[in-house]
Amino acid sequence: MPQTRGDFHPAPDTGEFSLIPAPPWHYSGDLLTIEYRTDPGRVRELLPEPLELAAEDPGAVALIWADWQSCGPSREELLDPVRAQYKETFAVVRCSHRGRTFSRCVHIWVDKDFAIARGLHQGYPKRLGSVHLTRPHPYGPAPRIEAGARIGATLAAADRRLAQAVVTLTGPSETGGFVNGHPMAHHRRVRAIEKGRGLALDELIETGAASFEAGPAWRGEAELELFDSPVEKLAGLAVREPIAAYYRQVGVVWDGGRLLESAGPGSRS
């Protein structure tokens, strides 16, 4: 049966993706996580019904820089690295859905289109940004992964700097943070093609890693600046109180999610 090739939307189970293959998707990456508290009212504004603020520490935010190499089952993209490597910055909050606590990505910028395509499937509101993150290195001036190491991170979109941070590692950590530690509750919404008809697709899904491995976590202290922009909302999650920062190298497999709720066509019209 002929299928649409070359579709940005994930196609049926024929494997005929050209921008991204069918899952599972494999990732090697370095994660810099900065956790802080913002006004819970700012988090509340980003949670569509029926999501509610998390019961504990509802203003907690994780702003995460990630430097990834990724691939599908064949792993062929790793050897044509323009199709495997990307960087992203994303903001995660927690929320409650029918009594369970979830993490939720509320803002995300990536620097490659294949990452946008995968994110659309997973309910991440991805757009393009310019993302940079210091890479620890065993030789020369770049930092080793050790106490005292300083790691810089920046984000820009549409030629405006949106965020910059410097994290100084202070020592080993039991965890890599708590805000991004739950399954993700994401919406997948597609507006109806006819004006005024609301949404053609309105799903709340649960998604998370199918498997996860990680090196030692490091804890640190962050200096974080968020900059106003006429077109981006990240600075709305202003820092009220720092929590901590973390650095960790990880391996992740993603292999599908689960539908939590689906509103019928025409919802919210």
Place this chain on the structure above:
Amino acid sequence: MPQTRGDFHPAPDTGEFSLIPAPPWHYSGDLLTIEYRTDPGRVRELLPEPLELAAEDPGAVALIWADWQSCGPSREELLDPVRAQYKETFAVVRCSHRGRTFSRCVHIWVDKDFAIARGLHQGYPKRLGSVHLTRPHPYGPAPRIEAGARIGATLAAADRRLAQAVVTLTGPSETGGFVNGHPMAHHRRVRAIEKGRGLALDELIETGAASFEAGPAWRGEAELELFDSPVEKLAGLAVREPIAAYYRQVGVVWDGGRLLESAGPGSRS
């Protein structure tokens, strides 16, 4: 009612888009269209059911380079042109749906994320590419819009050149081509988040300009080269016979489409 801000997916009718505003969307642009015939079997492979080959000239293809400035109703993006300007290359074929002839975009590359976001709404299978097109100019070495003018056009994706063309204008034309002259029949498909469940959204939509203005059309002859790529399918639409090339400056408004067919969730599982 709180809404998800910053969503790549178009949100409900609150106007709270950050990457793209709600329609209508306005465009000023220059179009270079190269029409040719390919093996109709290659077109057939790109048409999902219930679409069929067009009755007349079923192997006709239009490969189009466009250099756009675009904006929403406020037109504010025009004054922050990093958010208004983009270029794209796209391949259009014709097809038949229940006896009507439609145009259909089967491949498209753009160079900005807001163009991907709009294209997702409209059913264009957009991905990123590097697109260049000679701009006629009244002074200096660039061509005037006149007989003999030579216009170059190139497309690359993932660091590989996919297409290049040189068009020589020969004289005024009654039309800007026929392949892209019908309403578009596009699919909007979203794969289910759960593996093996087929599609969560499977729509066939009709879309086209709400209004259109254009300057004089010019006709020309094209030298066109398509290059193989391990990851892109454009070269599959190999040139069997040239038709003609066209150059035209246009203004377009897009303001929503119409649902033609919708399969229920779980279709094609």
Place this chain on the structure above:
Amino acid sequence: MPQTRGDFHPAPDTGEFSLIPAPPWHYSGDLLTIEYRTDPGRVRELLPEPLELAAEDPGAVALIWADWQSCGPSREELLDPVRAQYKETFAVVRCSHRGRTFSRCVHIWVDKDFAIARGLHQGYPKRLGSVHLTRPHPYGPAPRIEAGARIGATLAAADRRLAQAVVTLTGPSETGGFVNGHPMAHHRRVRAIEKGRGLALDELIETGAASFEAGPAWRGEAELELFDSPVEKLAGLAVREPIAAYYRQVGVVWDGGRLLESAGPGSRS
């Protein structure tokens, strides 16, 4: 005689450049010029001896956005436009050299490497930036070239926005401005490869167009913002008093300059 091919430095008169051909260089472009007065002391700081402040209006600055298509004698780059098209933003002041008044580019950002290569030859201190400029267009929402037209312009480097402007055209103009209207007095300096030895090349050159054609000039009013950056100095030329803004389409030929002064090797050690 074998020559170094592929050299970023212009090579001898063999024509064996690969990044840029030997002059003459031809340009078609759109120029948006914003003239204003800054503290003359800020201009003085940017003038190495023996240059002095211009006698009249010494604090006048022109900040110029240009959208170019360029080529060498064969004009072949025009048909592979990734090698012909570039945009730039540059700041020009005037200065005096042995009683003559010159223009001088004190800051410049371009978005292509071939433009850096040509600029090195001509004494422009080019670096990379992200440059955007609204393009007037005869159809759709983009402005026509007429009174009331609004043209936006932005500049960023290293993921920070450095400048943005909106110019509203008010009517035809006799001129395109006066600050960039003189021959350019530029330094071409190369530091000695041995530390502490000063300069290996220290030339003051005169350069300007070999020929120039232009369409009607338009005058306008500018809203201009310059932003501080830890790494760029443009904001040092703060606006004290606006003069005027201009828009004009031009054709230019550049074909070499003239040596004004040359200090011997080891100068300024």
Place this chain on the structure above:
Amino acid sequence: MPQTRGDFHPAPDTGEFSLIPAPPWHYSGDLLTIEYRTDPGRVRELLPEPLELAAEDPGAVALIWADWQSCGPSREELLDPVRAQYKETFAVVRCSHRGRTFSRCVHIWVDKDFAIARGLHQGYPKRLGSVHLTRPHPYGPAPRIEAGARIGATLAAADRRLAQAVVTLTGPSETGGFVNGHPMAHHRRVRAIEKGRGLALDELIETGAASFEAGPAWRGEAELELFDSPVEKLAGLAVREPIAAYYRQVGVVWDGGRLLESAGPGSRS
């Protein structure tokens, strides 16, 4: 004494560079080196007088991919990594100068302007390219640094792919290759601003690392493809016989070079 700020050319010993600080320059990087033999005649064509082919193995070439983080003495760029990180691909041959053997970079592409600026000082003929290199990683699908690891590398410029390689590591190595193991003999040439006057600067310099540290070297086998381009000469160094490939992580300090020969102004006119 006022100095020219913001100059792409390195300025005198005032430290007032804005794009690049004065040396020493510090580098942390990953190097993938592919050595092979080409027709020595192709190397000969790239050696200006008085350089001659190396006495032994004169057709040996090293094609090197490097993924760098770099900084000046303050190391501040490391924390604003858009100003520290860059990747490059470069081709190195050996040559003989007055009886001594040197290495010499004959082609080089980088992806940041500050790397072009430093390269101009050091005599590297840098231009922009798009460079990608698989990064070994301890978790997930990316390769570990071990026998059997496969590392991909690609190079493109002006939207054309110029080279791609896959290296499979086979085991530890005593060395990281021999072609790039000598001091570099580079030309620094600046064409006279007046046409027909030859060169204003014509130096042959010696340059190399002031200090060097490195991790264990790994040896491997390469599959290398070079692609023709109408504007780049890399494919002229066609592979006649493979030698070996190497992977190594390094730390480097560069702190100035030494003048070998200088022709007077007007040379080679």
